[in-house]
Amino acid sequence: MKTEYHNVCEQNDEAGRQGIKAMDTPEVLSRIRSAFELFDSQSALLRSSFENLKQDLAKANEQLNVKNKALSGKVEELQQMSSRLHCILESLADGVLVVNTQLHVERCNPAAENLLNLPRSFVEGRPYADITNGLGNVEKLTVAIEQGRTVLDEQRSSVDARGRRTIVLASVAPIRSATGTILGAVEVLRDVTPLRALEERVQHQKRMAALGEMAASVAHEIRNPLGTIEGFARLLKHDLDLAGQPEHSRLSSKIIEGAQNLNYVITNLLTYARPMQLQYETFEVSTLFNSVSDVLADGAAVHGVNLQLNMPEPLFRLNGDIRQLRQVLINLGRNAIDACPKGGHVSLDGTLQKKDVLFTVSDDGSGIAPEDLSSIFDPFFTRKEGGTGLGLSLSHKIVGAHGGEILVNSKLDAGTIVKVVLPQLGEGS
Template sequence: MVLKSRRKTVLSKISKNVLSKDISGYNNLILQCIPSGVIVINMDGIVTFCNPSADSVLGIDCTKEKDKSYLNILKGNSQVAQLIKNGMKGETYFRKQIQIKADGGAKWIGISTAILYDDKATSLGVIAVFSDITDVKELEAEVKLKERLAAVGELSAGVAHEIRNPLSAIGGYAELLKRGLAEDEITSAVDGIIKEAKNLNQIVTNFLSFVKKPQPVFNETDVKALLKEILPIACHDKGSGRIDINIKLARALPVIEADHFELKMAFLNIIQNAVQAMPNGGRLTVKSGIQYGMMFIEITDTGGGIPKEIGDRIFNPFFTTKEQGTGLGLAIAHKIVESHDGKIEFKSKKGKGTTFIIRLPIRR
């Protein structure tokens, strides 16, 4: 009985050993065949594993190198070597995109790294897994180019549409001047030309404000004081009825790093948009506070609201539902807020009004 028991123990150990070897061999086969590159480096900086895909992606040949240190094997790929060096210090990366030189040209790779531990949580080394994403990056660039061209076409159409009316008016006034008018009629026609020329200048100014990349000059800015400064200006709209202003600004609102002029323009555009949404009068509420570590400013009107079907287009340049609007105010405000690492969003109910929420970082 004792002999049988020993035989069973020995056979069990042999079976487990064979199974372990089979699994190890199977895992190794998988690593050798997968299309992603895999490199394993121990804590001494020696490459202990490098699959064929790693050779192909990085343009190296691990098997031919006598010096197996990662610094030698990756001598032509300094960025990859640096990530591995950082990994040995405890840093990890997930799908980091870097451009490398391989096979006489440049290519993009997406790389992830992790630290290898044994069952006692002792660091054994670093594993790096990466793939060639050059085709993906080229496709992204192609899509971005098409988007830019589409945007240019849309902007051009918008500009053409906006300048057509003032130009037509100027042409009409010029025709009248040619006919020989009375003195008071000449004065009226000239005033009309001057007015339309100013409108054209405003359209061009707004357009340039939108297309130029914001380069904010950050200084300490008191948002509370800024809002109090612009509210009377923004609410003075001849085309609107009586506007009641309700201010609910937090008392302890901190000073933030921002571009005073650009932030003023953004708030002015949003508040004017709210006022214009209430042609028969209404209530404008401006609220501020701190939430999720960011400053928020809410601007609420009691206008007709924004229809759901156009909600995703209101920040597009030249999109407007107003007869006299240029469709650039909200687009410019959106761009300015983003240049401050902030966010702008809105919520609206038909017949109830709209609230724009601007979130700005307190610390930069």
């Protein structure tokens, strides 16, 4: 579009072509002046528009900076939140597996690594069914993803190559977006193996306690007539000795011996059934060894077994019930001797380990079958011919009453090592 300024210029050009001198024409000068004035006004308007645009741009930049700053704050906040969630996930004692809709594991925390016994680098990205080692349930996970259902505290278990059993409580829940779309599922695995073992132990102890009470009740009923039998057998033996009938006297001696053996079993049974009452005193461990050595030496000599007693230092002291602990070492020593063939070896050691006293009874005898190891402390359990199954049960109870424990390591036909661990300073110290 032509402005008036352009029109004036064209007119001036035309006048020049016609030989008219513009400077001599007042009208032309007036038009030129008007054109310059118009140019000045347009320039001023342009400058004003430019300034306005400049100010608008500055405001826009300022607003953009404010929004960028706010956005940076939000990004930093999200990063901090993500980092915190990551730390929480990594610190959880429960195993966590995050699975997408294709049932591939996207995330695995350290607790899940330990439960699955697989490194995270192997787990993440693989199909869920390939990595759960018997602790997974694809069906429950599929239900969570396809139907949006939650599964709580489903008990699962697996046994590894070394025979160790793992028990978990598994909970599965769908992962939803803000719009409700299911993006996958999260599975939480809680290791309850120690808890279940404790529950089984408590139930086992309850059964054993009930059995002990019942047996003690029966033992009370047996002890009185048993005493009568032994008493009359002694009178009979006395009369037979006076009558000069040694053969019949020998038979009455067998009755007395049988009654005494049965009375010994009843005494152990009643001791096992009653609450343990300990008489604490501080004594040299060498004193305990001396009281045990003669009894075990006689038994070893009868069986033709080599016995070695590694006597502790004289300053090595222990606080406990010496009479009860003597019975423990005698029971363990006799078991070791009975397990050995003629010419076998049995050793008894006493050492101090930090704040604990450690007694070790080892032999190279027949050993204990793996399937029997979990039952050896049960009352009446025995594989020994003529055994009562009360010696180890009573020993276990005595050691437990002292705040200690008995550890058994045995291989069939290769021998057994029994360790008795006791706190050096017991209740009465």
